Amino acid sequence: MHDKTITEIAGALAAGTISSRELTQDLLGRIDRMDGQLNSFITVTAEQALSAADHADQQRANGQAGPLTGVPLAIKDIFCTQGVKTSCGSKMLDNFIAPYDATVVSKLRAAGTVSLGKTNMDEFAMGSSNENSFYGPVKNPWDLTAVPGGSSGGSAAAVAAGLVPAALGTDTGGSIRQPAAFCGITGLKPTYGRVSRYGMVAYASSLDQGGPMARSAADCGLLLNAIAGHDARDSTSVARVVPDYTEELDAPLAGLKIGLPREYFGDGLDPSVESAIRDAIKVFESLGASVREVSLPHTSYAIPAYYVIAPAEASSNLSRYDGVRFGHRCDNPSDLIDLYKRSRAEGFGDEVKRRILIGTHTLSEGFFDAYYKKAQQVRRLIRQDFLDAFEEVDVLMGPAAPTPAFDLGATKDPVSMYLQDIYTIAINLAGIPGISVPAGFSGKRPVGLQILGTHFAEARLLNVAHQFQQATDWHLRRPEIAEENA
Amino acid sequence: MALEHAEVLRAAHLARLDLSDNDATKYLDDIRRILDMVDQLQTLDTTDVAPLAHPMDATQRLRADEVTEKDQRDHYQQCAPQVENGLYLVPRVVE
Amino acid sequence: MQWETVIGLEVHVQLATQSKIFSGSSTAFGAEPNTQANAVDLGLPGVLPVLNEQAVAMALQFGLGINAEIPEVSVFDRKNYFYPDLPKGYQTSQMYEPIVGRGEVEILLDDGSARVIRVHHAHLEEDAGKSLHEDFHGMTGIDLNRAGTPLLEIVSEPDMRSAKEAVAYLRAIHSIVTYLGISDGNMAEGSMRCDVNVSVRPKGQEEFGTRAEIKNVNSFRFVERAIAYEVERQVELIEDGGKVVQETRLYDPEADETRSMRTKEEANDYRYFPCPDLLPVMVDSAYIDHLRESLPELPAEKRARFQDELGLSAYDAGVLSSSRAMAEYFERTKDVCGDAKQAANWVQGELSGALNRDALDISDSPINADQLGELIKRVIDNTINGKAAKQVFQALWNGEGGGENNSADAIIEARGLKQVTDTGAIDAMVEQVIADSPAQVAQYRDAEPDKRGKMIGYFVGQVMKASRGTANPQQVNTLLKEKLDALC
Known part of the structure; x- marks a missing residue:
């Protein structure tokens, strides 16, 4: 069952061909055997998982099963899980047993899913390769010498390797879509405000959004059904009806207007990635869609704007880690300043410190207007680019990342690393939804097609992605490691 | 806006990060290059463009004034480094 | 500098x-x-x-x-x-x-x-x-x-x-x-x-x-x-x-x-x-409109109204509007007794003095606005005179009227403080005092007419004493003047 989709698993559970306990045990066994190599989990909660599976089986026996009852999954270690370590990939929270559940965690539990544990990630979601984790890098299941992408690299790798059928990720500048692309799975970043951020450790509050990572668009729809919706505890969550995201999956694509942003096919795009994407576009044309070029003129300003806004918000969001109420505290502080400075210097890794320093500097007196205010003005222009484009076309398509997964340890320079997110970051600034679907390979390494829609167009994105997956089998490919361990 | 070594140290102090001179030098180069990249923003004319703080043009919802939380001190203090008599302890604060 | x-x-x-x-x-x-x-x-x-x-x-x-x-x-x-x-x-x-x-x-x-x-x-x-x-x-x-x-x-x-x-x-x-x-x-x-x-x-x-x-x-x-x-x-x-x-x-x-x-x-x-x-x-x-409509009258407005409509001095209006509790107490007192100036005098005088003395806030006053208003009403309708009123106030303060019946009327009744306005009774007391004070009468008679006004105080005091404070001082005054002047 390890290579099946949620839809298939739910069918098997409903038919009684397997119980949630059996499935959970099977997957826990795989994690046990395989994750030493992959390092995709920070915490495996075997006991809780088995008891949740038993509970799910019981519910099913009582005739109270929902579409996700008994389905195993994993949760990025950025979501608070009561009674379970919630590290956010940081030494700072290595000792933090969360005293409450994130809203999405409660919702998934209420839906009857079985969490197998917490997945590895770049520290505080800052990174594009998963090399910034206190718990060590995650390996890409397709090629153990490659990165899985980041920051939701653990979630992506675990799904790709057949350790779980789905996982929860978060996306601040591409952290769901880029690892999904690198690991050959499907990952959806919903519209900002569609999914509650309560209990999701904040990196950059105006950009962060949780979402599903799975083996198919249909599975992402099932999960989004469970986690989307207004939350009274999150002022930025949107009070808007949650449709059934699986309802429109089968709608035909005839007449669909696809825009290809000129700026997403320019310099720096790996030719093998470009050719996979161009091939994918042809599939859509064969399904009756029309394609035209559009322009998002402010694209090149997205990374600069992001590296003002995100570090600024992060520098403030991460001030609460001060060694007083939770988290790492240095030994024998000589005074209060020493307590703060050493606890934080010891608890945070390099990339986190770098971003805190940038954010602190750009917000400080005399720099605010030139940096922060300017970046917010540019943010409006970037959002307007998308709104204008969606006047003309239904969806935008392009690569999720300029290259396939790169080698572990290959990118040491932060600026080059940041440029990895060139096609994903603007989407967070604009707040629109985006999905990455498997669309071919560059050698051994997967290529992801990114599909973008206007605010709250998740159902449309899932429909478009699903139709692509009906016409192609890229999403059904499994890495060798997954099969060896079957 | 070339960043100075002293500015890195100042930011580190404001952010309460213990940073040696050497550490600051290490960060200085990276942060300079990041800010150089960021400086591209200055080439864009944004006169009359309103800053966008949130991607959605939504306004704040308000909560009814009701006490919904009960005392969970012991529960929350389980993850605290040092507590006594229900208080969080820190090195003496001199006022 | x-x-x-x-x-x-x-x-x-x-x-x-x-x-x-x-x-x-x-x-x-x-x-x-x-x-x-x-x-x-x-x-x-x-x-x-x-x-x-x-x-x-x-x-x-x-x-x-x-x-x-x-x-x-x-x-x-x-x-x-x-x-x-x-x-x-x-x-x-x-x-x-x-x-x-x-x-x-x-x-x-x-x-x-x-x-x-x-x-x-x-x-x-x-x-x-x-x-x-x-x-x-x-x-x-x-x-x-x-x-x-x-x-x-x-x-x-x-x-x-x-x-x-x-x-x-x-x-x-x-x-x-x-x-x-x-x-x-x-x-x-x-x-x-x-x-x-x-x-x-x-x-x-x-x-x-x-x-x-x-x-x-x-x-x-x-x-x-x-x-x-x-x-x-x-x-x-x-x-x-x-x-x-x-x-x-x-x-x-x-x-x-x-x-x-x-x-x-x-x-x-x-x-x-x-x-x-x-x-x-x-x-x-x-x-905003909804909030504005439900806004209570604020100190500045109250102060202005106390001056303009109730005819209080700027000072009195200021003191009486200084806190909501004070203003509400005053207004209730005024409504009960029907006289703003009297109410203002009593709240700022006897009441504030007693509150200060016992270090009490007006909201903890042992005499409520209704009780004070009733008391003032009895002064206004001449049931008691000012001197008796102060006695009644003190008794009310101490709760001497007893429980729920701690009212001005109960105290006045119990202590016989009702002002004597019966002309005959006052007349008799005046006659008696004149008869008992030949020396003072002689002095009065010998004095210059413009000095006599001051001298009458002695006789008033005697009559009030004889009435145990219940005689109407104005009536006493008028009668004495009439009778003494008749002797000159």
Whole structure:
């Protein structure tokens, strides 16, 4: 069952061909055997998982099963899980047993899913390769010498390797879509405000959004059904009806207007990635869609704007880690300043410190207007680019990342690393939804097609992605490691 | 806006990060290059463009004034480094 | 050289909401440490703020109460700094777009004159926790119960020119917020705290001097004394050739002085930026109208009405409108007795005297407004005279009328204090006193006619004594004059 989709698993559970306990045990066994190599989990909660599976089986026996009852999954270690370590990939929270559940965690539990544990990630979601984790890098299941992408690299790798059928990720500048692309799975970043951020450790509050990572668009729809919706505890969550995201999956694509942003096919795009994407576009044309070029003129300003806004918000969001109420505290502080400075210097890794320093500097007196205010003005222009484009076309398509997964340890320079997110970051600034679907390979390494829609167009994105997956089998490919361990 | 070594140290102090001179030098180069990249923003004319703080043009919802939380001190203090008599302890604060 | 003092006040008022500004924790005062500090208040990883409707309403009521501009949109910002009583490492406040814009507060000075102090703005923010410095093995204890309590910070223009004006302004703010019921105004419990900005400049100079900020002064008296000390310090400093440094100072009531807060730190850089977890707060005009309609009459309006409609003096109107409890007591008394001036005299005279003597607040007065009104009514309708009325008041105060029947009428009845207006009875007493006082009568007769008026006092006193105070003094006076003059 390890290579099946949620839809298939739910069918098997409903038919009684397997119980949630059996499935959970099977997957826990795989994690046990395989994750030493992959390092995709920070915490495996075997006991809780088995008891949740038993509970799910019981519910099913009582005739109270929902579409996700008994389905195993994993949760990025950025979501608070009561009674379970919630590290956010940081030494700072290595000792933090969360005293409450994130809203999405409660919702998934209420839906009857079985969490197998917490997945590895770049520290505080800052990174594009998963090399910034206190718990060590995650390996890409397709090629153990490659990165899985980041920051939701653990979630992506675990799904790709057949350790779980789905996982929860978060996306601040591409952290769901880029690892999904690198690991050959499907990952959806919903519209900002569609999914509650309560209990999701904040990196950059105006950009962060949780979402599903799975083996198919249909599975992402099932999960989004469970986690989307207004939350009274999150002022930025949107009070808007949650449709059934699986309802429109089968709608035909005839007449669909696809825009290809000129700026997403320019310099720096790996030719093998470009050719996979161009091939994918042809599939859509064969399904009756029309394609035209559009322009998002402010694209090149997205990374600069992001590296003002995100570090600024992060520098403030991460001030609460001060060694007083939770988290790492240095030994024998000589005074209060020493307590703060050493606890934080010891608890945070390099990339986190770098971003805190940038954010602190750009917000400080005399720099605010030139940096922060300017970046917010540019943010409006970037959002307007998308709104204008969606006047003309239904969806935008392009690569999720300029290259396939790169080698572990290959990118040491932060600026080059940041440029990895060139096609994903603007989407967070604009707040629109985006999905990455498997669309071919560059050698051994997967290529992801990114599909973008206007605010709250998740159902449309899932429909478009699903139709692509009906016409192609890229999403059904499994890495060798997954099969060896079957 | 070339960043100075002293500015890195100042930011580190404001952010309460213990940073040696050497550490600051290490960060200085990276942060300079990041800010150089960021400086591209200055080439864009944004006169009359309103800053966008949130991607959605939504306004704040308000909560009814009701006490919904009960005392969970012991529960929350389980993850605290040092507590006594229900208080969080820190090195003496001199006022 | 003549010096002029320039004062601006930042008043922090704790709003009387049930729950905190961004969480559902209780704001009740005096709970065990950290029992009212929940996930959001503690700034646990992942928590988010949701704004309390009532805090917004109260801030807007204040804005309406000082005729302020109310912007359509206000925005919360983060003020970033590290302190153990500030759990998130930032305070959520409003730096750039506050909820209340420019307004005005009228203050009343001792001479009865009024002045207008401009309010620059008022903004909402969250309170911090408390640091307890008792000895925990040389450590400080942190209690976060107060963290997240809603505060309205009211920032004045530097319009005050003396400590007295500053205190009058603070009193005016106090009475506005208590009238509105948006704060209990309890300074001892920290519900109202004040930062005082003080500078001096040579009289006639336009430009302001360098100011010092005195933090957290929490009584009317301390505000006055802190300013007095600070002005003297600054003037001496300048006259000795020194310079005032812009700094934060603390007032130490025991030493009665202000002291520089040791600033090991460089000047703060709070790195304000809009809080991304909160959205802009929109205030529509229908909501404002609704709040305006439900606004109670405020001190300035009451004062004006007391003068214009009730004919009270500016001073009386000011005193009687100084607190909502006082004004309500007075108005009820007036309604019961039907005479504003009498009611004003009694409330400010006998009642205030007794309250002061027993150190009671008007809301704890043993005599309620109905009882006092009934008493005054008996003076007005001549049932008792003024002297007896004072006796009745004292008896009411002591509850001597007994239980629920502790009424003026019961006491008057029981003690036979009813004024004697029966002409025959008074006539008899007058005759008796004249008969008993031949020497005084002789003196009266021999005196110059214009001196006689004063001499009649003796006879009045005797008659009143004979009546045990119940005779109507005016009647006694008239009769005596008639009869004595007939003897001349």
